[in-house]
Amino acid sequence: GSGCWQDAWGSHPALPEWALPVTGTLMGAGDVIAQQLVEHRGLQGHHGARTAKMMAIGFCFVGPVVGGWYKILDQLIPGTTKVVAVKKMVLDQGGFAPCFLGCFLAITGAMNGLSPEENWSKIQQ
Numbered sequence: 001g002s003g004c005w006q007d008a009w010g011s012h013p014a015l016p017e018w019a020l021p022v023t024g025t026l027m028g029a030g031d032v033i034a035q036q037l038v039e040h041r042g043l044q045g046h047h048g049a050r051t052a053k054m055m056a057i058g059f060c061f062v063g064p065v066v067g068g069w070y071k072i073l074d075q076l077i078p079g080t081t082k083v084v085a086v087k088k089m090v091l092d093q094g095g096f097a098p099c100f101l102g103c104f105l106a107i108t109g110a111m112n113g114l115s116p117e118e119n120w121s122k123i124q125q
Helices: 003-009 019-038 048-076 082-111 116-124
Strands: none
Touching: 019 048, 048 082, 082 116
């Protein structure tokens, strides 16, 4: 397998080796969809740099952080019953998701040139 993903995941990954690269690719695809189908930019108005930034965030932040969180969650709450699934969902949505979203918005803002003050103001909205 690819070395950098192995280094990040160790010898027993919780997710398949392809999961991290796919995260960046999906985030890039999501940005293309947003620009073309939601914002109606057209090919001439497409912001390729924005798509590349979203892919980089997926490769370097979302994939490793979310994948690592799922490894931790499986260790904290082992099992596969419905009760276990509900416990994992509550911990994920109540604890991890708010922290993750704040970090994601801060990273996205910083990559788009916002100052720390502008970024904090946007996160608070």
